[in-house]
Amino acid sequence: MLILPFxxxxxxxxxxxxxxxxxxxxxxxEDQKTYQTPTEPSRPKYYVLDMFPYPSGSGLxxxxxxxxxxxxxxxxxxxxxxxxxxxxxxxxxxxxxxxQYAIQTGVHPADSTETNIRTYRSQLDNIGFSxxxxxxxxxxxxxxxxxxxxxxxxxYDHYYDYDVDKAQPLSALRxxxxxxxxxxxxxAHNLDAAVTAAEWxxxxxxxxxxxxxxxxxxxxxxxxxxWCEALGTVLANDEVKDGVSERGGHPVERRAMMQWFLRIxxxxxxxxEDMKDLQWSDALKTMQQNWIGKxxxxxxxxxxxxxxxxxxxxxxxxxxxxxxxxxxxxxEHDLVSSLTTxxxxxxxxxxxNLVKNRSERERMAEVKEMNGxxxxxxxxxxxxxxxxxxxxxxxxxxxxGTGAIMAVPxxxxxxxxxxxxxxxxxxxxxxxxxxxxxxxxDKLGKIINSDFLNxxxxxxxxxxxxxxxxxxxxxxxxxxxxxxxxxxxxxxxWGEPIPILYDKDGVSHALGLEDLPLELPPLDDFKxxxxxQSPLAKAVDWVKVDGYTRETDTMPGFAGSSWxxxxxxxxxxxxxxxxxxxxxxxxxxxxxxxGAEHAVGHLMYSRFWHKFLYDKGLxxxxxxxxxxxxxxxxxxxxxxxxxLKSGEGQAHFYSEGLAKTMTDxxxxxxxxxxxxxKEYGSPKSHLDLNGIRQFLEWRADYKGATFHxxxxxxxxxxxxxxxxxxxxxxxxxMSKDISMWSIPTTWWINTVPIVSACMKxxxxxxxxxxxxxxxxxxxxxxxxxxxxxxxxxxxxxx
RNA sequence: GCCGAAGUGGUGGAAUUGGUAGACACGCUGGACUCAAAAUCCAGUGCUAGCAAUAGUGUGCGGGUUCGAGUCCCGCCUUCGGUACCA
Numbered sequence: 036m037l038i039l040p041f042x043x044x045x046x047x048x049x050x051x052x053x054x055x056x057x058x059x060x061x062x063x064x065e066d067q068k069t070y071q072t073p074t075e076p077s078r079p080k081y082y083v084l085d086m087f088p089y090p091s092g093s094g095l096x097x098x099x100x101x102x103x104x105x106x107x108x109x110x111x112x113x114x115x116x117x118x119x120x121x122x123x124x125x126x127x128x129x130x131x132x133x134x135q136y137a138i139q140t141g142v143h144p145a146d147s148t149e150t151n152i153r154t155y156r157s158q159l160d161n162i163g164f165s166x167x168x169x170x171x172x173x174x175x176x177x178x179x180x181x182x183x184x185x186x187x188x189x190x191y192d193h194y195y196d197y198d199v200d201k202a203q204p205l206s207a208l209r210x211x212x213x214x215x216x217x218x219x220x221x222x223a224h225n226l227d228a229a230v231t232a233a234e235w236x237x238x239x240x241x242x243x244x245x246x247x248x249x250x251x252x253x254x255x256x257x258x259x260x261x262w263c264e265a266l267g268t269v270l271a272n273d274e275v276k277d278g279v280s281e282r283g284g285h286p287v288e289r290r291a292m293m294q295w296f297l298r299i300x301x302x303x304x305x306x307x308e309d310m311k312d313l314q315w316s317d318a319l320k321t322m323q324q325n326w327i328g329k330x331x332x333x334x335x336x337x338x339x340x341x342x343x344x345x346x347x348x349x350x351x352x353x354x355x356x357x358x359x360x361x362x363x364x365x366x367e368h369d370l371v372s373s374l375t376t377x378x379x380x381x382x383x384x385x386x387x388n389l390v391k392n393r394s395e396r397e398r399m400a401e402v403k404e405m406n407g408x409x410x411x412x413x414x415x416x417x418x419x420x421x422x423x424x425x426x427x428x429x430x431x432x433x434x435x436g437t438g439a440i441m442a443v444p445x446x447x448x449x450x451x452x453x454x455x456x457x458x459x460x461x462x463x464x465x466x467x468x469x470x471x472x473x474x475x476x477d478k479l480g481k482i483i484n485s486d487f488l489n490x491x492x493x494x495x496x497x498x499x500x501x502x503x504x505x506x507x508x509x510x511x512x513x514x515x516x517x518x519x520x521x522x523x524x525x526x527x528x529w530g531e532p533i534p535i536l537y538d539k540d541g542v543s544h545a546l547g548l549e550d551l552p553l554e555l556p557p558l559d560d561f562k563x564x565x566x567x568q569s570p571l572a573k574a575v576d577w578v579k580v581d582g583y584t585r586e587t588d589t590m591p592g593f594a595g596s597s598w599x600x601x602x603x604x605x606x607x608x609x610x611x612x613x614x615x616x617x618x619x620x621x622x623x624x625x626x627x628x629x630g631a632e633h634a635v636g637h638l639m640y641s642r643f644w645h646k647f648l649y650d651k652g653l654x655x656x657x658x659x660x661x662x663x664x665x666x667x668x669x670x671x672x673x674x675x676x677x678x679l680k681s682g683e684g685q686a687h688f689y690s691e692g693l694a695k696t697m698t699d700x701x702x703x704x705x706x707x708x709x710x711x712x713k714e715y716g717s718p719k720s721h722l723d724l725n726g727i728r729q730f731l732e733w734r735a736d737y738k739g740a741t742f743h744x745x746x747x748x749x750x751x752x753x754x755x756x757x758x759x760x761x762x763x764x765x766x767x768x769m770s771k772d773i774s775m776w777s778i779p780t781t782w783w784i785n786t787v788p789i790v791s792a793c794m795k796x797x798x799x800x801x802x803x804x805x806x807x808x809x810x811x812x813x814x815x816x817x818x819x820x821x822x823x824x825x826x827x828x829x830x831x832x833x
Numbered sequence: 834g835c836c837g838a839a840g841u842g843g844u845g846g847a848a849u850u851g852g853u854a855g856a857c858a859c860g861c862u863g864g865a866c867u868c869a870a871a872a873u874c875c876a877g878u879g880c881u882a883g884c885a886a887u888a889g890u891g892u893g894c895g896g897g898u899u900c901g902a903g904u905c906c907c908g909c910c911u912u913c914g915g916u917a918c919c920a
Contacts, residue, residue: 065850089920093886261918273919274920322915396916400834434917449834518917525918526894592920632914639917665914750904 039467046373058227059158072167074605076620081118083110084600084660086629086637087172090151091132094765109626114165118775121621121708122165123603125135125172125727126152131271137561139400144529144561146466157813170606174595175529179602181552182612183594187523188545190647191535195223195301202301202652208250215247223248225256228495235249244542252301252647255543258294258505259433260567261394263287265326266300271528278392283685284678288391292567293369294524294587299643303327303516306642314662320740321436321633326635328517335360335510337414340422344370346414348438349515352443353476353504354496357485358464359441362414362596363407363453366390367432374425383408383427390429398429405430405453415766416441417509418486434519440632447646462594465493485545521640523591526572528561530589537584544583553585596637597644600659623656627637631665638663676722676730676762686740690721693760695742722760731761 057610064070087105092330110122126148128831133144133151152173159166174178193202198221212221216231226249238246246253261270265285269292274281286396299306307327310320332351339346346362366387375383386408390398407428418422430449431440444454454461465480482488482496491499504510524533533545534553546553556574564572571587572578578585598612604621619743645659677685677694723732731738733749742749744760 091920127920132919266849267917271918275918322837326916328836395835399916522918527918591918596920629916630920631838632920635915637920638918 041099044136053158057161061163064163064165065160067128068169070122070165070167071169072119072123074617074620075119078119079117080121081110081113081119082600082621082623082625083113083264084122084603084624084627085124086627087127087596088155089130089132090148090155092136092147092151094151094154094158095341102630103162103164106626106628106801110165117446119552120165121170121603123170123172124164124166124168124666125170125599125603125604126155126178127599128152128173128175129530129590129595130592131273131527131529134394134527134561136201137529141559143559145175150533165536170603172599172602172606173426174531174599177554178607178609179551179599180595182532182602183531183590184546184551184553185529185548185600185612186598186644187253187590187594188534189651190297191543191545192645193252193647193651194250195252195298197221197550199224200305202252202647205247205251208247212246220250222250225254225300239540240542240812241540246264247360247541248699252298253295253523254298255295257291258296258524259289260292260294260526262285262567267565267567269567272394274634275394276483277452278394284550285682287394289394290391292524292526294522295586296520297522297643299522299640300516302646303513303518305516305646305674306639309642309646309658313658313660315660316663316665319631319638319663319665323639326518326639330515330517332515333510334515335417335441335504335512337417339425339649340413340415342374342412343808344373346370346425346439347437348439348441350441351515352446353500354482354485354488354491354493355443355446355464356416356500357416357439357488358443358445358462359416359419359423360460360462361442362442362453363428363431363433363440363442364410364425365438366427366429366435368427368431368438370439371410371427372579376411379409379411383410386427386429391431395432398432405449405456407453407457409457417507419533426457426458426459428455434515436515445601507817521592524588525591526563526567526569527589527800528555528558531594532592533586533590534573535575535586536580537586539582543586555589566813593637593640597640598648600641601648601654602629618653619655624660625662627660628662629663634665676760686737688737688740688742688760690742690744690759692745692789700732722758723752724756724758727758727760 036186046221083106085103107121110120113120115735125519128148133148136142136147137144148588174183192205194205194208195201196203196207202679208220208222212230212235213232216233216235217224217226217229219232221500224359226246230246235243247258260266261272261275262287263280265283266280270280270287275287278287280287292652307324307329313320331350332349332350333353334347335353336345338349346364348362350356353372371383371387386406391407391790405428407426410425410427412425413422414425416419427443430453431438440450442450443464444450444452444459445463446465455457462484464483464485466483467480469479469481478493478497480493482491482493485496488496488499493558504595505512532553532555533698534551536546538544538545543774556571558570560573565572569587571585578587601618605611605617608614621753630699641659645654646657648654649657677689677691679689727742731740738751739750742751742754742758744758746755746758749755749758
């Protein structure tokens, strides 16, 4: 689509032969390298960036051009204003769908990805974008992920020192530990117990490695994964629907595994602080702020009766401690096994088992359905000196805060429901009668039933307690963040191998730059190992090297996307991730356009990586994206089948009408390819005989399923001609509200009608495809034809 | 549940700080041109009633502030995004 002046289009519309004209200019731009952008320090620069796409099997998504057209207009406009404009494009090419497709079809992810990229490229060229294709990046290209691995190694080799408030080389930490032990280190860590200098010096290399893991910015600890016993694999959250696996409908449980993590929490305060200078929408900033979740409170230790252990908690309301009538630990808390008495073991184990089958999200969301068990032990309330029972409860999360709370049922809704369910005492400690409608978070009221605090207003009482706690050695004032360290391990094939070796003693060693890239070993079987290990473990020759064993986990999707905008600046450099010259010239992204769905994930991780590189003096700015707007999304229709959650045996699908009347039964929603559904998008959406057959062919794991419809119950082998299995029809993802139109610059506002007109033109062509419209540009709601994965998630950083 | 956003004709979407709601465009209806069609041009087009002038009504729902509310406040509803392994 060429953008001609409007009047010309009217005047010459009769003769306007778009096919010839577009072909001519497409070739001219390509031959002349019209949009090649040199790094020219003498000229002013402007960097306009689109969030790069995941090359899905279904081709360019209709949502993509929405933002791409807008950024292209900005790029062209800035060029005309005399700027040297960097406007690149690339592919976020590692990911789950390609691997899933490989498992189903045997086509290697590298091959399907390359095919998909070619499709994307031709589609982008057809639209006529002004990208400098000489700077294209693909995250799955070894020459690219060499540097993703290199950055990971830098993170592994650094720790965060609060004294200088930035990342420091690990060698500095070793010196400090040798000189004065962990007490002499003011750093971000997850160390359980202090280490003295003498202890450190007497440690074996393995023990020292274990200590260092508590400081490294890339480190290993126990994490939790979605384990599906029936499929013998770890599932992504996205592959779990309503508590069962999307494929097959099998039960899923949370299982502990050693995982790599990135210590993003070390940067929490800077991620929060540096946001104020960014030209992002307030909504976006608020979301990041809330995600980081800074709170001021007290860290306290509760003694346990008849035991030499303490329970560490964090509270923002120390003033309510006289109302703390019990404690709750996360079921995964380290102390649970030692605190559980013989008499309570059966109850506690039952509760832990139950909780295993609930996802973190369910645990946070379902306030009504709490599960807990009494451990049999008691803690001592340090102010009332009363024994208070220690419970475990699924509403307390292991990785949030300290994984343990003092429960104040009078002033916390969830503590109250828990107390009511298990009949635990409630003592009112805040009189809120002067503040009708005030909640816990308003921190208002007058303290009652609290000995020396009685009569104080809440804010004063909080301050008083901080001092009291510190002066009596019970704990100290502390800032807590909701942000958690990022799990960086995936038990998958199609991702960057983690460049770590373990020696015979189990000590970890990073690869040197000369050994990078560490390429993925060739495999033709991408199924996971039966014990949950990554498929890479199958490449035995690759795993074993001269007495060392390779790490077999791979990196998550956000690894490659956390720094790709830097690679565009100098895409072919083999000695650095980008040259200092290029980095100092292009600096940061001036204008970034992409979807709001990346408001916290990608944008937070990128900012974290960028700050780390900034600490190392490798990038010139503390923030990567100066200005950012969201382009909105496109809506699509999702059709799903009702699958009875039986867990075992054959699958039973129910017609929508039946499923809705069976109120006591639980169903999982299994997405079905929209092409199989008759009258989709309406209340009468259903699968007919042919549709069910197509579905069974597509999802072979349901071959032996039983179908329950209004006219009877049928085995998949004996389906009647006139069968109608009604499906659930809903609108999903891809919303097309356009929040980007409200950009407070005159220039931008003037551009809106043009973008609008372009999009309209697009819509008309997409929705009423004439024979001349490229097939790939038609609307295929919710289909990922090549990947065989029926998710709407065909977009990457978009 | 929690955090963020959105809701205006048949459609995409406009409405500076509160000041004629529906700009502009698509579509639709009628007309001109044509043997006819396409293209183009002209006119009309929120809804209801009316031949008409006109009247009433109208920005998800219910309240409120104001001379005046799409816009501000309170309470809801619906939809979308995120919720830490989709990308």
